[in-house]
Amino acid sequence: MKRSDLQNVYSPVPQGFHNALHNAAHSVEEKTDMKKNTSLVAICLLALLLTCGTALAVVKGYSVRQYAAGGNPSPAFERHITQLDQVFENEYVSFTLTDAIFDGNAISLAMNIKPIDESKPVYIFPQLTATCNGRSLDLDVVGMRGDFMSGFMIPKQTDDDTLGGQYGVDVELFEDEADADVTWHFTLQVLAANWPIKNDDATLRGEGLDLSHEDFFQLFADSYARGEILTTWGESLSEYAAMLPTPSGMSDEAFRAMKLGDQLAQSGAFTLIQTFVCYFDTALPSEQW
Amino acid sequence: MDKQQFIQQVLSGEQTLYRVARAMLRSEADQQDAVQEAILKAWAKRHTLRDEQHFSAWLVRILINECKSIYRRQSRVVLKETWDEVSLGSHTHGAQSELDALMDELPERLRLPIVLHYIEGFSVKDIASMLHSTQGAIKKRMFVARRTLKLQLEQELEQDHNKEAWLR
Numbered sequence: 298m299k300r301s302d303l304q305n306v307y308s309p310v311p312q313g314f315h316n317a318l319h320n321a322a323h324s325v326e327e328k329t330d331m332k333k334n335t336s337l338v339a340i341c342l343l344a345l346l347l348t349c350g351t352a353l354a355v356v357k358g359y360s361v362r363q364y365a366a367g368g369n370p371s372p373a374f375e376r377h378i379t380q381l382d383q384v385f386e387n388e389y390v391s392f393t394l395t396d397a398i399f400d401g402n403a404i405s406l407a408m409n410i411k412p413i414d415e416s417k418p419v420y421i422f423p424q425l426t427a428t429c430n431g432r433s434l435d436l437d438v439v440g441m442r443g444d445f446m447s448g449f450m451i452p453k454q455t456d457d458d459t460l461g462g463q464y465g466v467d468v469e470l471f472e473d474e475a476d477a478d479v480t481w482h483f484t485l486q487v488l489a490a491n492w493p494i495k496n497d498d499a500t501l502r503g504e505g506l507d508l509s510h511e512d513f514f515q516l517f518a519d520s521y522a523r524g525e526i527l528t529t530w531g532e533s534l535s536e537y538a539a540m541l542p543t544p545s546g547m548s549d550e551a552f553r554a555m556k557l558g559d560q561l562a563q564s565g566a567f568t569l570i571q572t573f574v575c576y577f578d579t580a581l582p583s584e585q586w
Numbered sequence: 587m588d589k590q591q592f593i594q595q596v597l598s599g600e601q602t603l604y605r606v607a608r609a610m611l612r613s614e615a616d617q618q619d620a621v622q623e624a625i626l627k628a629w630a631k632r633h634t635l636r637d638e639q640h641f642s643a644w645l646v647r648i649l650i651n652e653c654k655s656i657y658r659r660q661s662r663v664v665l666k667e668t669w670d671e672v673s674l675g676s677h678t679h680g681a682q683s684e685l686d687a688l689m690d691e692l693p694e695r696l697r698l699p700i701v702l703h704y705i706e707g708f709s710v711k712d713i714a715s716m717l718h719s720t721q722g723a724i725k726k727r728m729f730v731a732r733r734t735l736k737l738q739l740e741q742e743l744e745q746d747h748n749k750e751a752w753l754r
Contacts, residue, residue: 307605
């Protein structure tokens with residue numbers, strides 16, 4: 298593929314997008330006020346929905362029936378669910394891996410993760426690996442409810458937690474096909490914060506948008522130097538981890554190759570409290586759904 | 587920056603804004619919501635822009651944040667579309683549609699740097715700033731994306747060749 302081949306990717310602009318952009322651009326002053334009112338209504342509705350969602354979650358674990366089938370699973374989908382119901386708990390967090398479904402190429406997992414004591418925030422770093430006939434399979438995260446790429450804080454450090462403790466992830470086999478049962482290995486590192494936690498304003502409220510790349514990342518380096526933890530979006534530590542100094546006696550390459558959870562523990566900002574480990578097998582499906 | 591200048595700058599970046607939203611969000615409604623929110627936020631924060639020459643990169647960074655914000659509001663984020671879903675939603679035909687579909691086959695974390703660098707001409711440094719990442723990480727993502735695109739394109743060409751041989 299040549300660079301010139303790419304010049305027409307995603308063009309022309311569809312009419313709907315064109316109209317949305319023009320309407321927004323031409324009504325900036327008037328619409329700013331209108332948006333504020335809409336947001337208030339949205340927040341009230343969201344609060345109501347969250348209350349209902351939480352109540353349901355207490356009664357029943359979050360399942361792939363909701364996560365992957367939109368609450369309306371077909372009979373074939375039901376037949377292929379692998380019920381797991383693996384429950385783990387420590388003084389910080391309660392974790393239930395409810396169930397999974399594997400279609401031969403991709404697996405979906407659904408789970409509940411909830412804090413035991415909201416005053417004791419922890420960072421959750423999940424990881425999934427797989428083997429088939431003794432060989433490791435390359436995996437690619439292709440969908441998620443919660444950040445299954447770089448982990449997340451529990452509880453979220455802002456008051457807009459829309460997940461209600463319900464998490465899910467879709468993982469696809471990358472360039473590999475399963476030709477037999479697949480053994481899955483799901484780990485969840487739980488890290489307790491040793492330092493005070495703050496949220497960055499640039500991603501959260503849009504403040505500091507004029508910061509240069511260097512200035513933005515310097516916020517995280519400065520925060521570490523002050524003995525603080527700085528989250529993005531009130532839950533992610535991928536930027537903070539990118540600015541952690543390499544521990545003495547270790548090469549930078551070796552440190553950056555470590556899992557993010559291990560880097561955070563090594564930095565002193567967090568302590569690795571526990572690693573929950575689950576193994577389970579899925580068979581090749583006999584039918585599609 | 588007055589309102590007229592702001593509108594002019596936004597309208598001149600329409601294609602760029604669409605490509606960024608399209609690279610990050612599958613739903614057309616979400617793409618429209620994201621660009622509208624980004625424009626409103628940019629207008630409200632325009633006084634924080636120190637150098638108007640960087641308006642385009644600044645607005646793209648706001649739009650990327652809005653797209654990420656939409657990710658986080660949704661109940662389930664789909665990062666990769668299937669070929670069938672892309673074909674159904676495509677607006678174009680023939681070779682162009684296939685190229686869009688190839689791009690869509692890439693995971694979002696690989697697709698967006700390709701759009702921003704090779705199509706929109708932003709520097710690796712600017713992209714690292716927009717995506718809150720490091721220059722090294724962006725270069726690695728572009729390398730993997732180029733390799734994946736090349737592999738996919740070769741497979742496509744091979745399939746076309748086989749089809750032609752069959753018809754002969």
